[in-house]
Amino acid sequence: MQHELLNELLKITEEEEIILQNRRExxxxxxxxxxxxxxxxxxxxxxxxMIMVRQHTRFVDFPKHKHNYIEINYVYNGELNQKVGNQKISLKQxxxxxxxxxxxxxxxxxxxxDIVINFIIQPQFFDFIFSFLTTExxxxxxxINSLYNSTQNGQFLYFKVSEVESIQDLIKKxxxxxxxxxxMSESTVKLYMGLLIVELIKHADKAEHTEDYPVQHYLIVESLKYIDENFQKASLYELSSQLNQPHYALSKEIKKATNxxxxxxxxxxxxxxxxxxxxSTDMPIATIIDQVGYDNVSYFYRIFKNKYNQTPKQFREHLAKE
Known part of the structure; x- marks a missing residue:
């Protein structure tokens, strides 16, 4: 199976064909x-x-750029040479x-x-990851610094894990x-990605990284975990009591770290x-509003429309048409 996949990935794509024939940009x-x-x-x-993979386009230099998502480069075969920030990195198979x-x-x-797979991951995918990141x-x-830090610090993590079989198996899956x-592929992929994060944490000693920026790590992780698990009835005062922190001080730390x-x-x-x-359900909208912790229907409609540019009813009708 792996040999068949490699042969498939080695084929020249339409974009690469154009690059080879017409121009090197x-x-x-x-x-x-x-x-x-x-x-x-x-x-x-x-x-x-929330997650997609795309094969990196070969035969052409990619000039300096950023992404509006979290990217993971994985070298399936060969190598990838790049300059990340001011550091040159030669990523091996x-x-x-x-x-x-x-x-x-x-x-x-x-x-x-050189076969490189780029994982394109929406930042919000990692929301649930915080529910099990209980240690620094x-x-x-x-x-935390990537998704919430208002200073917008550029960061990377370089994992030399080519010999870690559990990680290699998960990536290929x-x-x-x-x-x-x-x-059920999308749900399966999310599960595998969560497991991959756990495995990478277990092998954090194999990672090179940019210098960590200051963050009240424990407080922020616990705050995000609390929101994830108690969103229906969550309150800052209850959280501050659980963390033995003054509510005003905790509020300031959350704002500072996450913006x-x-x-x-x-x-x-x-x-x-x-x-x-x-x-994912046919639950009545009024029931959903109650389930997520709101008792003011008109307020919920207003903030939902502000976020998604349509009312909950319009959102569901649009889904039905699709």
Whole structure:
């Protein structure tokens, strides 16, 4: 199976054929609509998906750019040479590189045998990851600083894990599952990705990384975990009591680390959960509003429309038409 996949990935794509025949530069419009070179997830990832894999385009240098998503480079075969921030990295077969939205990198042209898989991951996918990141580690520091840090520090994590069989197996399962698009594939991919994060945490000693930026790690992780588990009735006062912190001090730390207030984080979680229920159940809208912790229907309609540009009823009707 792995040999068949490699043969498939070695084939020249249509984009690569054009590059080989006509020019040795990429067409930026395939990757972004912005004047700055910020690769957009919308070019590759449909709105209802959180994770996608895309084979890196060979035979051409990629100039300095950022992404509006979290990217993981994985070398399936060969190598990938790039400059990340000010550091040159030669990624070897089986190695992983996490890049957050705020770091620039430029990539040297890959040869035919260099097969690199790019994981395109929406930041909100990692919301649930915080529910089991109970100890301080490089990955949780990376995610908190990448997803919430208002200073927009560029960061990366470079994992030299080519010899770790459990990690290699999980990555290949994710690739195969996304390519197959079988029943329940999206849920399976999310599960595998969660397991991959756990395995990487267990092998954090094999990671090189940018210098960590200060964050009250324990307080923030516990706050995010509390919101995730108690969003229906969550309150800052209850959380501050559980963490033995003055509520005003905790509020300040949450705002400092995430650039959001406790109330804003809680609202985002409730809206995300309401959208999930609208998509996956036929539960009455009034029941959903109650399930996510609101008792003011008109207020919920207003914030839902402000977030998704349509009312809950319109959102569900649009889903039905699709």
């Amino acid at each position: 990429i067409k930026k419009e395939l990757y972004t609509n912005q004047s700055n070179f910020i690769i957009e997830s919308e070019k590759f990832l449909s709105k209802d998906k 089986g190695e992983l590189l996490f890049l957050n939205q705020h770091i620039e990198h430029e990539i040297a042209a890959c040869a035919t045998e 580690n490089r990955i949780s520091n990376f995610l 994710i690739i195969m599952e996304i390519r197959s698009s079988a029943f 959001y207030t406790f109330k804003e984080l809680l609202q985002e979680k409730r809206l995300s959960k309401s959208r999930e229920l609208l998509e």
